[in-house]
Amino acid sequence: MTIPYRDPSPIDGPVGADLWERADRALPGGGVYFTRSADMSGRGVLPGFIAANDGCRVTDVDGREYIDFLGANGPNILGYRHPEVEAAADDMRSRITTASLFPPSLVEVVERLLQTWSTMGWGLVAKSGSEVVTLGGRVARQHTQRPSLVAFEHSYHGNDPELASGPPTGPLTTLTDDVIRLPWNDPQRLIDYFEIHGADIAGIILNPLDQRPLVQTTEPTAEFLAAIEQVRERWGALVVLDDVRHGFRLHPSGSHRQLGIEPDLIALGKALGNGHSISALLGTEELRTAARKIMFTSTYMFVAPPMAAAAAMALVLPNLPRRPRLCRVGVTNESPRILSARPVVPPDTEVRTAMPRPTIAAVKTTQSTVTAPSSSRLKFCANLNSFICSSNFRLLSSILLTGPSLPTRLFGLPLWMTL
Numbered sequence: 001m002t003i004p005y006r007d008p009s010p011i012d013g014p015v016g017a018d019l020w021e022r023a024d025r026a027l028p029g030g031g032v033y034f035t036r037s038a039d040m041s042g043r044g045v046l047p048g049f050i051a052a053n054d055g056c057r058v059t060d061v062d063g064r065e066y067i068d069f070l071g072a073n074g075p076n077i078l079g080y081r082h083p084e085v086e087a088a089a090d091d092m093r094s095r096i097t098t099a100s101l102f103p104p105s106l107v108e109v110v111e112r113l114l115q116t117w118s119t120m121g122w123g124l125v126a127k128s129g130s131e132v133v134t135l136g137g138r139v140a141r142q143h144t145q146r147p148s149l150v151a152f153e154h155s156y157h158g159n160d161p162e163l164a165s166g167p168p169t170g171p172l173t174t175l176t177d178d179v180i181r182l183p184w185n186d187p188q189r190l191i192d193y194f195e196i197h198g199a200d201i202a203g204i205i206l207n208p209l210d211q212r213p214l215v216q217t218t219e220p221t222a223e224f225l226a227a228i229e230q231v232r233e234r235w236g237a238l239v240v241l242d243d244v245r246h247g248f249r250l251h252p253s254g255s256h257r258q259l260g261i262e263p264d265l266i267a268l269g270k271a272l273g274n275g276h277s278i279s280a281l282l283g284t285e286e287l288r289t290a291a292r293k294i295m296f297t298s299t300y301m302f303v304a305p306p307m308a309a310a311a312a313m314a315l316v317l318p319n320l321p322r323r324p325r326l327c328r329v330g331v332t333n334e335s336p337r338i339l340s341a342r343p344v345v346p347p348d349t350e351v352r353t354a355m356p357r358p359t360i361a362a363v364k365t366t367q368s369t370v371t372a373p374s375s376s377r378l379k380f381c382a383n384l385n386s387f388i389c390s391s392n393f394r395l396l397s398s399i400l401l402t403g404p405s406l407p408t409r410l411f412g413l414p415l416w417m418t419l
């Protein structure tokens, strides 16, 4: 039986509406794609089907152009289809797609990462952030020979059911028994927990910042970071930094530099390939033996163009003349700690509840022309999107440089939920 998600939305034109009809029949629906599912940000909130993207702009299947504040949930730090990144990927694609054994670019991309992340001794490349965060937990368990991991309440670490940020539905609830969720920024709870269970904890998985739907982003306090250091020292738990989301955005060589910690394992993804499917796990030399013992392979692990894209991204990003500006919006690299501010909702923003779950703020999209973003909107977007899209140089600069009238619409404010 077909269950339509919602009534057709004026945001989608006839082609989009038709695709929704077909999607209702062809896909399982529901919340499968989470923040990007039809349930949360689909029909009625965002244009459902994107036909093309370039820089900060996207065009939907009905030919309407938007400025995209969502940035595909974070990978496009340089904007969609950055010319140098695409040229590198295309060049590689003209010679090799995937391989039976190692493409040379596998070694090159890991070497390049190790040059930048100089405390790390080895690296592995995969396709998604989820894979490498999960692998980080496995390496920590293998090295310590302990079963449990500590993570923090509500933190998102990808699609592995064991690391699900909420209780998984269905019969697999016991899967999460070995991942203990403790409150963020509660040093005493962490210390107390380790006093009782420390001998069982292989690693602490943490995001550089705590970002939850509809809640202000919070940096870890100095006391909290000190507690992590303390239990790590006393109990030998490894620190696994999930830098999938923030990587390349808080600091050019790792968000931990901004926090002042030295992780044992670092997971990278998203911005690493600027839109190409690549992720990486980096580990200290001490963990090499443990990493060697873990079987971690997949058919498309050796697809070379994303590796070339990552190598190009790594060259482009540090040399962006306006990178400091990029960093100033939402976060400042010059600051020893991270600045985060409460979002300011601009007056021309309407709040819509798309589904009972999250509240979604969406800029009115019924007009074909919207006023150029005011500073409050920019601030709003920057804060909402502080670490994904406002760090998107082409996106921001395009907005800042656009004249008083944008022949575009704006979308992407549900990214609020995704941060």
Ligand SMILES: Cc1ncc(COP(=O)(O)O)c(C=O)c1O
Pocket (backbone or CB within 6 Å): 073, 127, 128, 129, 130, 131, 133, 156, 157, 158, 159, 207, 242, 243, 244, 245, 269, 270
């Ligand atoms: C902090 C964090 N870790 C892991 C992941 C999972 O990465 P991927 O979606 O590439 O599997 C995400 C994705 O949003 C993330 O934000």
